Amino acid sequence: MDFPGGKVPFTEDLAWLGPGFTPRPTIPCYRALDSQGAPLPGTSLPHDIDQALATRMYETMISLQAVDTIFYEAQRQGRFSFYMTSTGEESTAVASAAALNPDDVVFTQYREQGVLMWRGYTPLDMANQCYGNALDSGKGRQMPVHYGSKALNFHTISSPLATQLPQAVGAAYALKLEGKAAVAACYFGEGAASEGDFHAALNFSATLSAPVVFICRNNGWAISTPASEQYRGDGIAGRGPSYGVPSLRVDGGDAVAVYNAVAEARRVALERRGPVLLEAMSYRSGHHSTSDDSSRYRAAEEMAAWRARDPVARFERWMAVRGWWDEARGVGARKAARREAIAALAAAAKQPRPPLSEMFSDVYDEPPPHLVAQRAEVEAFVRAHPETLPAGMPLE
Amino acid sequence: MAAILRAPGLGAVWGTVRGLATAVRQAEPATAGLDAKQMNLCSAVNDALHIAMDENPKTLVFGEDVSFGGVFRCTVGLAEKHGKHRVFNTPLCEQGIVGFGIGAAAQGYSPIVEIQFADYIFPAFDQITNEAAKYRFRSGGEFDVGGLTIRTPYGAVGHGGHYHSQSPEAFFTHIPGIKVVMPSGPRETKGLLLSAIRDPNPVVVFEAKMLYRTAVEDVPTGDYSIPLGRARIARAGSDVTLVGWGQQVLVLEQAAKELAASDGIEAEVIDLRTLLPWDADAVAASVEKTGRLVVSHEAPLTSGFGAEIVAAISDRCFYSLEAPPLRIAGYDTPFPLVCEPLYLPGVQRVVDGVRRLLRA
Ligand SMILES: Cc1ncc(C[n+]2csc(CCOP(=O)(O)OP(=O)(O)O)c2C)c(N)n1
Numbered sequence: 001m002d003f004p005g006g007k008v009p010f011t012e013d014l015a016w017l018g019p020g021f022t023p024r025p026t027i028p029c030y031r032a033l034d035s036q037g038a039p040l041p042g043t044s045l046p047h048d049i050d051q052a053l054a055t056r057m058y059e060t061m062i063s064l065q066a067v068d069t070i071f072y073e074a075q076r077q078g079r080f081s082f083y084m085t086s087t088g089e090e091s092t093a094v095a096s097a098a099a100l101n102p103d104d105v106v107f108t109q110y111r112e113q114g115v116l117m118w119r120g121y122t123p124l125d126m127a128n129q130c131y132g133n134a135l136d137s138g139k140g141r142q143m144p145v146h147y148g149s150k151a152l153n154f155h156t157i158s159s160p161l162a163t164q165l166p167q168a169v170g171a172a173y174a175l176k177l178e179g180k181a182a183v184a185a186c187y188f189g190e191g192a193a194s195e196g197d198f199h200a201a202l203n204f205s206a207t208l209s210a211p212v213v214f215i216c217r218n219n220g221w222a223i224s225t226p227a228s229e230q231y232r233g234d235g236i237a238g239r240g241p242s243y244g245v246p247s248l249r250v251d252g253g254d255a256v257a258v259y260n261a262v263a264e265a266r267r268v269a270l271e272r273r274g275p276v277l278l279e280a281m282s283y284r285s286g287h288h289s290t291s292d293d294s295s296r297y298r299a300a301e302e303m304a305a306w307r308a309r310d311p312v313a314r315f316e317r318w319m320a321v322r323g324w325w326d327e328a329r330g331v332g333a334r335k336a337a338r339r340e341a342i343a344a345l346a347a348a349a350k351q352p353r354p355p356l357s358e359m360f361s362d363v364y365d366e367p368p369p370h371l372v373a374q375r376a377e378v379e380a381f382v383r384a385h386p387e388t389l390p391a392g393m394p395l396e
Numbered sequence: 397m398a399a400i401l402r403a404p405g406l407g408a409v410w411g412t413v414r415g416l417a418t419a420v421r422q423a424e425p426a427t428a429g430l431d432a433k434q435m436n437l438c439s440a441v442n443d444a445l446h447i448a449m450d451e452n453p454k455t456l457v458f459g460e461d462v463s464f465g466g467v468f469r470c471t472v473g474l475a476e477k478h479g480k481h482r483v484f485n486t487p488l489c490e491q492g493i494v495g496f497g498i499g500a501a502a503q504g505y506s507p508i509v510e511i512q513f514a515d516y517i518f519p520a521f522d523q524i525t526n527e528a529a530k531y532r533f534r535s536g537g538e539f540d541v542g543g544l545t546i547r548t549p550y551g552a553v554g555h556g557g558h559y560h561s562q563s564p565e566a567f568f569t570h571i572p573g574i575k576v577v578m579p580s581g582p583r584e585t586k587g588l589l590l591s592a593i594r595d596p597n598p599v600v601v602f603e604a605k606m607l608y609r610t611a612v613e614d615v616p617t618g619d620y621s622i623p624l625g626r627a628r629i630a631r632a633g634s635d636v637t638l639v640g641w642g643q644q645v646l647v648l649e650q651a652a653k654e655l656a657a658s659d660g661i662e663a664e665v666i667d668l669r670t671l672l673p674w675d676a677d678a679v680a681a682s683v684e685k686t687g688r689l690v691v692s693h694e695a696p697l698t699s700g701f702g703a704e705i706v707a708a709i710s711d712r713c714f715y716s717l718e719a720p721p722l723r724i725a726g727y728d729t730p731f732p733l734v735c736e737p738l739y740l741p742g743v744q745r746v747v748d749g750v751r752r753l754l755r756a
Contacts, residue, residue, distance in 0.1 A: 081555035132734045140734035143557035159559035160516060161488065194487035196519060222488050224464045229485045297464045359735045363728070370698065374727045378738055385744055390737055 019232070027237045029281055030261060031251035035309050037317030039256075047099070047263035049256060051324050057098050057118075057255060058319060059333055061090045061312045064114045066337035067123050067344075068286075071130060074345050075144070075290045080130045082144045086111045088285030091255035091311035092217055094118055096185070096280075099262035100213075103182040105171050106154045107164035110145055111217065111284075112187045119152040123341045127348035139362070140354045161192040165201030165214070169275070172205070172212035176273055183211045183269045185262075190279075191222020193236050199243075205275035206244035213265045214245070214277040217252065219284035224297040237279035245275045252280030253311035256318060282311070353393040356382065427583065430616035438608040440582035440615050441470040441547070444589040445508065447619050449478045452506055454543070455593070457483045459493055459510030467512060468549060468608050494520035498528050498541045501598070506543035508593060514550035514602055515559045521567070528598040529573030542596035547589070549605035550578075551643050552694055552740055557733040563642070563695035563726070568600050569672045569704065575599040575624055576672040580645035581607065583615045587622030588669060595624055604643035611646075627675035629682070633664035636688040636750055639679055639705060641668040644692055644741070651746035661754060671701055679705060680712045687718035688753050692741045697725040719756040724749045 001008055015022065032043040049057070068085040075083040086093055093114025100106070106115055113126065125137075129147050132140030138148060138156065148156025155164065155171075168186035175182050192198065193216055205212050216236040220227050233239070240247030246268060250261040258280060265276040283306035287294045294303070319325035360367050360375040367375065382389050389395075435443065449455045457474055463485045465472035475483035486493050490511055497507040511517045517524075524546070532540040552561045568576045577592050577599055579585035585603060592599035604611075630645055631652050638648040645667045652663035664682050668674055683689045689709055691702035702723040710721060724741040732739050 141557065141730070141732050143555070143560065143733060146557070159557075160518075191488040194489045194492070196489060196491050222460075223467060224461045225485045225488065230487050291467070353734050356735070356738070359732065359738065360727070360729060363730065371728060374697075378727070381745065381748070382738070384748070388737060388742075388744060390734060393734065 024234065024238075026234055027247065027249045029249045029251050030257055031254045032256035032260065033251075033254045033314055033318050035314070037314035037321075039318060039321060043257075045256070045260050047260050049259055051322075053098065054319055054322075054324055057094055057259070058312070058315055058325065059337075060094045060114065060118050061255070061315065062330075062333050063123065063337045063340065064090050064094065064117055065312060066334065066341045067113070067117075067126060070338060070341040070345065071126070072286075072290065079345065079349065080132075080144050082290055083130065084111055084145050084289045085286040086114055088283045088306060088311065089217055089219055089252060089280075090114055091258055091315060092215075092252035092280040092282055093187075095255040095258035096187075096215055096262040099259045100185055100266060101182060102153065103180065104153065104266070105168075105175065105182065105184045106187075107168040107171070107184065108154070108157060108187040109161065109164065109189055109192060109217075110157050110159070111189070113145065113147065115187070116147055116149065116152065116154055119149070119154060121147065121149055121152060121154075123344035124347060125149075127344040128351065131348040131351065132353065133348055133351035134354050135348070135351050136354070139358050162188060162195035162197035164188065165192075165197050166204060168212050168214075169201050169205045169208070169210045172210035172275075173208055176209070176211055181270060183213050183266055185213045185215060187215045187217060189222060190216055190218040190220075190227055190236055191225060191230055194230055202240065202243040202245055202275070202277070209274045211269040211273055212275045213262065213269050214275065215262070216277070216279045217282065218279050219252075219282045221284045221288070221294070221298070223288045223292060224294070226298075235279055237277060240277035245277045247277040247279070249279045249281060252282030253309055253314060255311060255315040283309070353390060355394045355396050356389065357396050427587070427616045427620050430618055430620060432614040432616045434612055435582050435586075435615040436607075436609050436612045437582045437585050437604065438468060438470050440586040441589060441603060442472060442474075443615070443617070444586045444593070445471065445474055446477065447590060448506070448508065448593045449474065449482065451619075454504060455482070455506040455508065456500060457508045457510070458486050458496075460488055460512045461485060462510055466510060468605060470547075470603075470608070471510065490516055490518075490520040491523050494523040494528065494546065497544050497546070498523060498531065501541035501543040502531065502539050504543065506545070506593065508545045508547060511546060511548040513560055513605075514548040514564050515562045517546075517548055517564065524568070524574065524598075524600070525571045529571045531573075531598075533573060540596070541598050544598040545589075545593045546598070546600045548600070548602060549608070550602040551604050551606055552731070552736060553606045554736065555733070556731070558730050561731040561736070563602070563693060565602055565641075565671055565693075566695055566699060566701045569701050571672075573598070574672065575670065576602070577624060577670050578602045578604075578642035579669060580604065580630070580642055580667045581611050582613050584622065584628070584667070584669065586615055587620050588624070590619065591621040591624050594621065599624070602642060606643055607646075622669070624670045625673045625675060627669055627678035628667040629664060629678070630667045631663065631665040633662035633686070635662045635686055636690060636753060637664050637666060637679065637682040637686045638746070638750070639666045639668055639689065639691045640693065641671060644694055647741065647743055647746060648692060651743045651750065654743065654747050655750055659751065661750060663750060674705070676708050676712065679709055683709055683713045684716045687716055689713075689717070689721040690724060690746070690749055690753065691721065692724040692746055694726050694740055696728045697723055698728050700725050719753045722749050722753050
C-alpha cells in the first residue's frame with residue numbers, strides 16, 4: 001500500500017517487532033584475527049594489506065602508544081593540564097585512517113589522535129598543541145588534545161560531543177556537489193551517539209545522500225557510564241538500517257578487520273553516494289582522561305582482561321605469522337618511538353607562548369571596532385602591569 | 397573618604413529617600429547559632445541534595461555520570477542512600493536530561509538534574525527556554541514544572557579553555573519564567589540550592605566549579621535556606637559599590653581589601669546571588685550611598701548581565717551617580733586557554749577600574 005509515509009505491506013497479525021516480542025538478530029562482529037592475533041581462515045578480505053602498508057600501520061600504532069604513555073606521564077608531572085589516551089583503540093584509529101584517502105575529510109571526537117598521526121601529524125605537532133606554545137597551529141587557545149590541521153584535512157576538535165556528526169554530513173554533501181571522489185569520515189564514541197546530533201546526522205545523511213563514513217568507537221564506557229546504561233537495542237550499528245544507512249559491526253581491536261571494513265565502507269559510500277555506519281567494538285583501556293580515575297567505577301579484572309587483548313600485540317602477531325616482523329625489530333621501533341615522544345616534549349617545552357597580539361585575532365576575519373578597542377585596553381593594562389603577562393608570552 | 401569624593405546634591409537627596417525603603421533589609425542568612433562544620437562547595441551541594449531527598453520522596457537526581465558520584469563528586473553517596481530509582485545515570489544527552497526532568501516535574505516530581513558543565517547546557521537550551529520557562533504561562537497556569545532544578549558547574553578554572561570555562565548566565569537571564577542563581581561559596585551554595593529546589597518555579601543554579609574544592613568554610617550541617625532574589629552585602633563600604641556573583645565575588649572582595657589597604661577606598665561588595673529576579677533594591681540602595689557602581693563578571697562584556705544592572709541602576713539612581721557606571725568583564729572573544737589570566741576580570745583590573753572611577 002502506498003501511504004504518503006511509505007510503501008508498506010498489510011498484515012492480519014497484530015504482532016510487535018522488537019525486544020520481548022520478535023527480537024531482531026544481533027548484528028555480528030566482523031573480524032579477521034582471533035583475540036591473540038592468529039588469522040581466522042575464511043575471513044572475507046576484499047582489501048589486501050601488503051607488507052609496506054602493514055609496517056607503516058604497525059609503526060604508527062607503536063608511535064601512538066609511545067606518545068600516549070609519555071604524554072600521559074608528562075601531564076601527571078604537571079607539564080600540561082590534560083591528556084587523553086587511546087589505549088585499547090589504537091587499531092580503530094590507525095587502521096581506519098590507513099583505509100581512507102588523504103583527500104577524505106576527517107571529523108573526530110578527541111580520542112582519535114592515531115588518525116592524525118597516520119596523516120603525518122608528528123609527536124612534535126602534538127606536543128606543541130598540548131603545551132599551547134607558539135608553534136601550536138591552534139595558537140594556544142584550546143585545551144590539550146584539541147588538535148586540528150587544515151593541511152591534513154582534519155577539522156579542529158571541539159569538546160562539545162557529537163556536534164561534528166551533522167557537520168560531517170554537510171561536508172560530505174559539499175564534497176558530493178563538487179564532484180570530488182572523497183568522503184567525510186566521522187568518528188565518535190558510543191556515549192556521544194546518545195546526543196540528538198547523532199540522530200540528526202544519520203537522518204540527514206540518508207535523506208540527503210551524503211557520502212559520509214560514520215565510525216563509532218564503542219569502547220564500552222562514557223566516562224563512568226557503561227554502555228548498558230547508554231542504550232538498549234542492538235548497539236549503535238543496530239540503529240543504522242532504521243535510518244536507511246547500511247551498517248556493519250567490526251572488531252575495533254583487529255586492525256586487519258578495521259582496515260577492510262573502512263576501505264569497503266569508503267568504496268560503498270562513494271559508489272552509492274550515500275552514508276555508511278561502522279561500529280568498532282573495543283574497550284577504553286585507560287582512564288577517561290587525566291581528570292578521571294576509572295577504578296572508582298569499574299572492576300580491575302575487567303580492565304586487566306582487556307589490556308591482555310592489546311590491539312597492537314594482536315597485529316604484531318599477525319605480521320609475525322607472515323614473516324613481516326620480529327621481536328627485535330619491535331623492541332627497536334618502540335625505543336625509537338619513545339625517544340621521539342620524549343624529544344618532542346622537550347622541544348615543545350622550550351617554545352615561547354603565542355604572542356599577546358593573537359588574543360583578539362580569529363574571532364572574526366577582521367577584528368571589529370569593539371575588539372580593536374579591547375585589544376588596546378589589554379595592551380595598556382599589560383604595559384602598566386607587566387607582571388600580569390603570562391610567563392613566556394611575547395607582546396607581538 | 398566618601399565625604400571627599402561625593403558632592404552632596406540632588407542625587408544624594410534622592411538616594412536617601414530611595415535608600416530608606418531597603419535600609420532595614422536583612423541580607424545575611426539566619427544561620428547564626430546552627431551547628432556547623434567545615435565543608436567545601438562540593439560537600440555543601442552534596443549536603444543540600446541529601447536534605448532535599450530526605451524531605452521529599454519525589455525528589456530525583458539524575459544526569460551524566462551522576463550515579464557514581466558525578467565527575468565533580470557532588471552526588472556521592474546519594475544513590476546508595478536514596479536508591480537507584482531516584483538517583484541515576486541518564487544516556488549522554490542534555491536535551492534528553494532536561495526534557496525528561498520537565499516531564500517528571502509536570503507530574504509533580506522534583507527533579508534535580510545535573511548538566512556536567514555549563515558549557516554543555518546548550519543542547520538543552522530549547523527545552524529550557526521554550527519548554528520549562530513557558531510551561532505554566534502557556535497552559536494558563538494549569539501545568540507547571542516548578543519542581544525542576546538544573547545544577548551546572550560554570551566558570552574559569554585556570555586551564556579549561558573554550559569548553560570548560562564559560563559563564564553562560566546571561567543567555568538564561570533573558571528567559572522569562574525561570575530563575576537563575578549563582579552562589580559565591582559553600583554556605584551560600586547550600587542555602588541557595590535548597591531554596592532553588594523548593595522554589596515553585598524552574599531554577600538554573602550555576603555552581604562555581606573552581607570553588608568545589610578550594611573554597612572551605614563553616615557550613616551549617618542542618619537545613620537552612622537563603623531566599624532567592626535577595627542580594628547580600630559581602631563587605632560594607634561607602635565609596636563605591638562593586639556588584640558580582642558566583643566566584644567573581646571573591647575577586648571583588650580581594651580587590652576591595654587592596655583598595656582599602658593601598659588607597660583608603662572603602663568599597664561595598666554586593667553578592668547578587670540571584671540574577672533572575674535580581675535584587676535591584678539592594679544595589680540601588682548601595683549606589684545611592686556610594687554614588688559609584690562597578691559590575692564585574694567573567695562572561696564577555698557585550699550583552700553580559702552587567703549591562704542589565706547598569707541600565708537599571710542608571711535609570712533608578714541617575715541623580716546619585718557621580719561617575720558613569722563601569723563594567724569589568726571578560727573580553728568579547730571565546731574563552732581562551734593561554735590568555736585566560738588577561739581575559740578574566742582579575743583583582744588588578746578591578747582595582748584599576750575603581751581607581752579610574754574615583755578619579756573621574
Ligand atoms: C555535549 C557534551 N556533554 C557532555 C560532555 C562531557 N563529556 C566529555 S567526554 C564524555 C563521555 C564521552 O563518551 P564516549 O562518547 O563514549 O567517548 P569515549 O570517551 O568513551 O571515547 C562526556 C560525558 C561533553 N564534552 N559534551
